[in-house]
Amino acid sequence: MPSMGDAPCPCPCPCPCPTSLEDLMLKLCSPDADSQREASLALRNLAKTSSVHRFCIGEIGAIPSLITLLSSPDTETQTHSVTALFNLTLRNDANKASIASDKGIDAVVQVMNNGGLEARENAAALLCNLSRSKASLRMICGEDLFRGLVGVLREGSMRGKRDAAGAMYNLLTNRKSRGLAVSAGAVEALFQIAEDRASGLIDESIAVLANLAGHRDGRCEMESPDWMQCLLALMREGSESNKEFACALLLLLCQHSSSVTQMLQTMGAKEPLLALSKCGTDRARRKALNILELL
Incomplete structure (x- = not known):
């Protein structure tokens, strides 16, 4: 799905509680671990609720501080921070660009490798969002x-x-x-x-x-027998789309390697291919016929 940016907000800071945001920024930048945890959780929740909040949080300069907290030894703070950053990228291209330009990608990757499972999953979700932007894609x-x-x-x-x-x-x-x-x-x-x-x-x-x-x-x-059997099983028993995707991948492999076509012949691939050439989707039928010609 293509990324979707918000239209610019009509006023400098449309956030209903600018003082609260300033207080959260002070806590976020505080050396106190409890304050950091509390602020990162609050920003995580605020960023999830509305595009206005996402705009204001980005404008007040919270993104660099959240990126810094990705290396926090406190696992909750780390999880809240990476999730807040993910929420800030929802329908907001400016925040995506800010995360990338503030060298946040390296920090996100470190979380994805070394954090708790929730933090790792949310880091992957953040990278999925960032990778939809052509500008960010070059940096990832x-x-x-x-x-x-x-x-x-x-x-x-x-x-x-x-x-x-x-x-x-x-x-x-x-x-x-x-x-x-x-x-x-x-x-x-x-x-x-x-x-x-x-x-x-x-x-x-x-x-x-x-x-x-x-x-x-x-x-x-x-080109492993196990993986070939997996694709053939999908062509026999999978959904219509499973069969189509599996057949397309098999054709690609057959076009590059005669050993794959030889392997398929020994595995009884003709039967599911013939069935698919008659009863599959239009794309699956074409792919199946192409493989049968190669066999």
């Missing part, structure tokens, strides 16, 4: 980034995995990122999600895998 890269996303793909809740997959999908539009994602273990993590029928994320995981198949090392890792 690196081994630690993809290592953190893969960690959330493996250990997160359904929501966390969805956000991590969404962030990775956006980031892989940069071809240079694909090798980093493969090296971080993305292929295995995504196939494990695709194998889980209860995940609700089969299409999303295969869509990301299709991007990774654009990298030679990604394709090589996918």
Whole structure:
């Protein structure tokens, strides 16, 4: 989904309680851990409630202070801060740009790698939002980034995995990122999600895998009998969209490797492919026929 920016507010600070915000800023910048925790939680909640609050919090200069608190030894403060930053990016492109320009991305990546699970998931959600902006997209890269996303793909809740997959999908539009994602273990993590029928994320995981198949090392890792069986199982028993996504990925792999076509022949792939060529969606039928021609 494309990012959506708010229209400029009609007055310098439309926040109904500017004094309260100033008090929160004082607490946020205080050396007292309890004050920092209280202020970061309050900003987290305020940023969630309205675009007016998000505008005012950004205008008052809270973003750099929240970024600083991402390295707080207090896990609650860290979680509140990264979640507040995520909430501040909702329908607000200016806040997204501020997080990126204040070198917040490195701090967010550190949280995603080293924080508690809630903080890691919300860091992935924040990166998913930031990666929708072309300006921010150029700044989001690196081994630690993809290592953190893969960690959330493996250990997160359904929501966390969805956000991590969404962030990775956006980031892989940069071809240079694909090798980093493969090296971080993305292929295995995504196939494990695709194998889980209860995940609700089969299409999303295969869509990301299709991007990774654009990298030679990604394709090589996918040429595993286990992963081929996973795709064939989806073509036999998955939903219509599951079948379509799985077939599209198989075609991509077949077009790059004769060993994949040979493997499919030994696995009895013709039967599900023939069925799909007759009864699948228009796109799935075309892909299935193309694979059958290669076989």
